Amino acid sequence: MTSMLVVPRDIDEARGLPFRGTLRLQVLGPLRLWRGESELQAGPRQQAYLLALLLARGGRPTGIGELIDLIWGEDAPASALNVIHKYVGSIRRLLEPDLPPRETGAYLLRRGNGYLCTAGADLLDLARFRQQSGAARKARADEHDAAALGHYLDALRLWSGPAGDGWTHGPVAAPIFAGLNDEYFQACMEAADVALTLGQPARVLPALHLAATMAPLHESVQASLITVLGGAGRQAEALAVFDALRGRLADDLGIDPGPDLKAAHQRVLTQTPAPQTPAPQTPAPQTPAPRAPSTRTPVAEDLVAAPSGRPTPSLPAISQTPPPGDVDRLVGRSDELAALRRAVEPALGNSTAVVLLEGEPGVGKSRLMEEIADHAEDRGALVVWGHCLEGEGRPTMWPWVETVSSLFDVMPQERREQWATRDLGHLIGSRAERPTAPAIPDGNARFRLLEQVVDLIAEAAAARPVVLMLDDLQWADTSSLQLLDHVVSRLPAGTAVVASLRNRGPSPGFELVRTLAAASRATGHRRLLVGPLNTAEVAELIHLETGVRLAPDVASSVRTRTAGNPFFVQELGRLWAADGEVTMETVLRSTVPVTVRDVVRDRLAVLDSDTQELLGIAALVGRSVELVLLARTASLDVGSCLERLEPVRSLGLVGPTPGDPFSYRFTHDLVRQVVSEAIPPGRAAALHGSIADAIEEVGLSDESVAERLAHHLWTAGPVANPARTVAALVRAGAQAKAKTALGAAEHHLASAVELTRKASLPELELGALSQLIAVVGMRSMYGTASISLLERAEQVAQRLGRDREVAGFLFSRWTAHGQALDLDRSSPLARRLDELGNTSQDPVVRCYGGAAAASTNGASETSMCPSNG
Numbered sequence: 001m002t003s004m005l006v007v008p009r010d011i012d013e014a015r016g017l018p019f020r021g022t023l024r025l026q027v028l029g030p031l032r033l034w035r036g037e038s039e040l041q042a043g044p045r046q047q048a049y050l051l052a053l054l055l056a057r058g059g060r061p062t063g064i065g066e067l068i069d070l071i072w073g074e075d076a077p078a079s080a081l082n083v084i085h086k087y088v089g090s091i092r093r094l095l096e097p098d099l100p101p102r103e104t105g106a107y108l109l110r111r112g113n114g115y116l117c118t119a120g121a122d123l124l125d126l127a128r129f130r131q132q133s134g135a136a137r138k139a140r141a142d143e144h145d146a147a148a149l150g151h152y153l154d155a156l157r158l159w160s161g162p163a164g165d166g167w168t169h170g171p172v173a174a175p176i177f178a179g180l181n182d183e184y185f186q187a188c189m190e191a192a193d194v195a196l197t198l199g200q201p202a203r204v205l206p207a208l209h210l211a212a213t214m215a216p217l218h219e220s221v222q223a224s225l226i227t228v229l230g231g232a233g234r235q236a237e238a239l240a241v242f243d244a245l246r247g248r249l250a251d252d253l254g255i256d257p258g259p260d261l262k263a264a265h266q267r268v269l270t271q272t273p274a275p276q277t278p279a280p281q282t283p284a285p286q287t288p289a290p291r292a293p294s295t296r297t298p299v300a301e302d303l304v305a306a307p308s309g310r311p312t313p314s315l316p317a318i319s320q321t322p323p324p325g326d327v328d329r330l331v332g333r334s335d336e337l338a339a340l341r342r343a344v345e346p347a348l349g350n351s352t353a354v355v356l357l358e359g360e361p362g363v364g365k366s367r368l369m370e371e372i373a374d375h376a377e378d379r380g381a382l383v384v385w386g387h388c389l390e391g392e393g394r395p396t397m398w399p400w401v402e403t404v405s406s407l408f409d410v411m412p413q414e415r416r417e418q419w420a421t422r423d424l425g426h427l428i429g430s431r432a433e434r435p436t437a438p439a440i441p442d443g444n445a446r447f448r449l450l451e452q453v454v455d456l457i458a459e460a461a462a463a464r465p466v467v468l469m470l471d472d473l474q475w476a477d478t479s480s481l482q483l484l485d486h487v488v489s490r491l492p493a494g495t496a497v498v499a500s501l502r503n504r505g506p507s508p509g510f511e512l513v514r515t516l517a518a519a520s521r522a523t524g525h526r527r528l529l530v531g532p533l534n535t536a537e538v539a540e541l542i543h544l545e546t547g548v549r550l551a552p553d554v555a556s557s558v559r560t561r562t563a564g565n566p567f568f569v570q571e572l573g574r575l576w577a578a579d580g581e582v583t584m585e586t587v588l589r590s591t592v593p594v595t596v597r598d599v600v601r602d603r604l605a606v607l608d609s610d611t612q613e614l615l616g617i618a619a620l621v622g623r624s625v626e627l628v629l630l631a632r633t634a635s636l637d638v639g640s641c642l643e644r645l646e647p648v649r650s651l652g653l654v655g656p657t658p659g660d661p662f663s664y665r666f667t668h669d670l671v672r673q674v675v676s677e678a679i680p681p682g683r684a685a686a687l688h689g690s691i692a693d694a695i696e697e698v699g700l701s702d703e704s705v706a707e708r709l710a711h712h713l714w715t716a717g718p719v720a721n722p723a724r725t726v727a728a729l730v731r732a733g734a735q736a737k738a739k740t741a742l743g744a745a746e747h748h749l750a751s752a753v754e755l756t757r758k759a760s761l762p763e764l765e766l767g768a769l770s771q772l773i774a775v776v777g778m779r780s781m782y783g784t785a786s787i788s789l790l791e792r793a794e795q796v797a798q799r800l801g802r803d804r805e806v807a808g809f810l811f812s813r814w815t816a817h818g819q820a821l822d823l824d825r826s827s828p829l830a831r832r833l834d835e836l837g838n839t840s841q842d843p844v845v846r847c848y849g850g851a852a853a854a855s856t857n858g859a860s861e862t863s864m865c866p867s868n869g
Helices: 011-015 045-056 066-074 080-095 126-139 145-154 176-198 200-213 220-233 234-254 260-270 333-346 365-378 398-409 413-420 426-430 445-463 477-489 510-520 537-547 550-564 566-577 584-589 598-604 609-621 627-633 637-650 669-678 681-698 705-719 721-740 742-758 760-777 787-799 803-817 823-839 843-855
Strands: 023-026 032-035 036-040 110-113 114-117 350-357 382-387 465-473 493-503 525-528 625-628 654-657 659-666
Touching: 011 669, 011 681, 045 066, 045 080, 045 114, 045 220, 066 080, 066 114, 080 110, 080 365, 126 145, 126 176, 126 627, 145 200, 176 220, 176 510, 176 609, 220 234, 220 260, 234 260, 333 350, 333 465, 333 493, 333 525, 333 584, 350 365, 350 510, 365 382, 365 465, 365 625, 365 787, 398 413, 398 445, 398 477, 398 510, 413 426, 413 445, 426 445, 445 465, 445 477, 445 493, 477 493, 477 510, 477 742, 493 823, 510 525, 510 669, 537 550, 537 566, 537 803, 550 705, 584 598, 609 637, 609 659, 609 681, 625 627, 627 637, 627 659, 637 654, 654 843, 681 705, 705 721, 721 742, 742 760, 787 803, 803 823, 803 843, 823 843
Parallel strands: 350 493, 350 525, 382 465, 465 493
Antiparallel strands: 023 032, 032 036, 110 114, 625 659, 654 659
């Protein structure tokens, strides 16, 4: 890494930096600093990188443990914590030379167990960029396009190259700077749209050229450049850019240009640039600029009856029986399937592939995954599946539990037993004998687990290609995503990862965004969008479901009403087919629901109340439900349970889980959501309590039981005994901790602490706090993150008269503040410990006091303290 790159001296004039004041900071390009007219040196390369990271976080705090990972990765020295503190002091003095010793200053502040940089838009180019981009989007929303373009151009001028340019970023830090680059690309494309609308495309060409240089294979950016070049009258140059990119995609990746590039190319060929209008003289027009006609794709909300007066569509003769063997045939998707096969092909040789399928719920991502799985198996590959489950009751790392279990199943018995004795055995709940766990927390356990998963995949791939299928990545827990990051970064030869995720719904969390950014830089990466069906494909799908051959105008109406979503189309077809006879009148009179929720509820209306009650229990259990658990919860025998489920199975809402005759599974999780959301909250709480009782009564023994039980008891709220819920949450926390899923463990234990406080259970609260403190300490490298928990634990222990534990928590607080060199807080705690030691007869308490007193002389007596067990 280098801390400085040479750029022209007149950079301010060239880039139009509008900053005021003496200090200016740049991270949108190489790291640079100025005070007045003088450029500053950022210091040693690691110190400069620390500053770049803090600037790139844009005012958000970064924990010290994370900073160590970002700077050193796996090679962090033992002195890393002290080095960070030293660099922070040097950076503060660099930014504020007149800062008195030990003062924090105005720009680099301590927050919890980390730091944040507070430089605003008057100092930092990133803050200014976001300010101007936000102003541009607001002006655009207000239809002040000329003002919006001005703001966009001010924002884009701040960039001189990739964010944090000049360093080779490690796998942990790379997504931070890649995310900033993505913000630039997005702003460039938005500015291009506005410039084309105003007839001023040439004004955004410098920014687009830079973006295209930074991301030579970013198809949307390149498509925007081609469109703007064409709009500026430079068609020959636009076509040359397209031809060069098409050749590179074919040579480097073996793929054709995507839809965005093809559309841009077609616009240039047909000579349809945006209309040219003179540049406005004022920043905001008095009247809104005319907007282009809406190109919104009709969605399910548009499911309305045809207006009166429209000619009635006609249906040709109906063939009631689809061609034999065609019912399960994949409709359409020939382009997507071909692209998917090309993407996976390198891994079926001796290379790697990482493929992400994205699309809206119900669009057919899982169906495409099944097709490519069949293709890979036909080519001799081993296909293993991992399913990411929705909801807070999901077991942590479940997709990897499934994946590792499947890989174990194909291993010879001897090798399987050898693997089970290692850390992987904890992941899948193996009861194989393992070496005795160390008494001191093992900080390397998580890394060993990550490496062993990679090694296991490599061992399987040495025999034949391996394709890892991860479905519904948007629901993956943090620990699963972190393991995926590690696997992708070290993907063994002969291995492909194929994952699906929704591109609609809640915004993806930070960990998912980070995972997607890291995956995008993996060798053999390809991201495929699964879009809607066209009109002909909608008609074909309806025919396969019902035997009805729709006339073109009717098929077009169905396509409009469903937005081409295969799940919506399929549900409508099944709804019509349920009447036994499908006529033109059936189609026109049917109460077509406006969303899939209405489709599902309409189909549920034919079920009796007992069956609907049983289906509601199943929905609360999860996507898959064990029949014995469902029967026990509903107070039925398994035979009666299956009999009640038969009408639901015939409707296609649930069915036996493939490969598992002892459980049933909702055909689509959207169905489960609709059913569960229809249950009144009070009734749902009672049912969660009954499900928890049934889980314990039937004696389920798989790895997920502890976390499932905790989820149902917690969701049952006041229906469940609080002491029982706390015990379940603590067990779930211990289970997650054993799998090194520390985030999930912290969540379970924090819930347990919250409940004990509400229910006034101090004994249980103290136990839960002790475990939570340990987990938080492991996550923060035993820094100051657990201070508030230690204070609460000390208070609870005092109330219970536990003097030894009071001293232990106080000693931990003193140690944490001392390690952080926070003498203003550690010194009073040392005096309290000394006083406790002098007045107590307990040898442990006296030892703690002696250790605190001895610390003032540079000595330590902690090793002589008896156990506090």
